[in-house]
Amino acid sequence: MFFVRTASEGDLPKVSALLAETWHAAYDAIYGADKVSEITAQWHSVAALADRLKRKDSEFVVADDGKTLGGMAYAAMSKTEPMVAILQQLYVLPQYQRQGIGRDMFAELETCFPDAKVMRAEVEPQNAAAIAFYEAHGFERAGEASARVELPGMPALVYEKALG
Template structure:
C-alpha cells in the first residue's frame, strides 16, 4: 500500500529514476528514446528536482510504500496567472498504474492551494491515458500550444483546466 507524503531531498534520486522509466515507457513511441533521454536529463535532473522541492509556492509529493516510490506529483502557484495552481508533474511508475496512486496524489494536491480557484496543466496530445485520467478528474481542454512549458522545443501540448472552487 502506498501512502502520499511530502517529498524530501532523500527521495530525489528515486523520483528521478521513476521519471526516467515512466517517460521512456510513455514517450519513446512518440518522440523516440534519444529525444526522451535528452528531455529527461534536462527536466528531471537532480538540480531541477531539487529546485522544485525548494519552491515555497509549490507542493512536491511522492507515493511511498516504505520500500519504493510508486508515483510523484508536483504543482505550484502559477506566477503570472492569478489564483491558478499549475500541475507540472503527475507520474506513476508503469508497474503501479491503475491502482489509485495517481488519484491519491491528485486528491492531495487539490487541497494544497487554498488560494487557487483553478488548476491548470499541459499534456502531450498523444498521451491518451493521461488525457483520460485528467478528464475523469474534472479537467477540460482550454487551449493547444506548440511548445510545452513555453520553451521553443516543438513539443505540442493540450492545456487543460479544472475549477477548484
C-alpha cells in the same frame, strides 16, 4: 499500499529514476528514446528536482509504500496568473498504474493551493492515457499551449479544473 507524502531531498534520486522510467514508457514511441533520455537528463535531474522542491508556493509529493516510490506529482502557483495552480508533473510507475496512486496524489495537490481557483495541466496530445486520467478527474480541455512549460516548442493540450 502507497501513502502520499511531501517529498524530501533524500527522495530525489528515486524520483529522478521514476521519471526516467515513466517517461520512456510513455514517450519513447512519440519522441524516440534518445530524445526522451535527453529530456529526462536535463529536466528530471536531481538538481532540477531540488530546485522544484525548494520553490515557494508549490507542492511536491510522492507515493511511498515504505520500500518503493510508486509515483510523484508536482504543482506550483502560476507566476503570471495569481488564481491558477499549474500541475506540472504527475507520474506513476507503469507497474503501479490504475491502482489509485495518481488519484491520491492529485487529491492531495488539490488541497494545497487555497488561493487557486483553477488547476491547469498541459498534456501531450498523443498521450491518450494521460488525457483519460485528467478527464476522469474533472479536467476539461481549455485549448492548446503556445509556450509549453515542460517542453518548449512541443505541442500540448491545456486542461483545467475548477478548484474550491
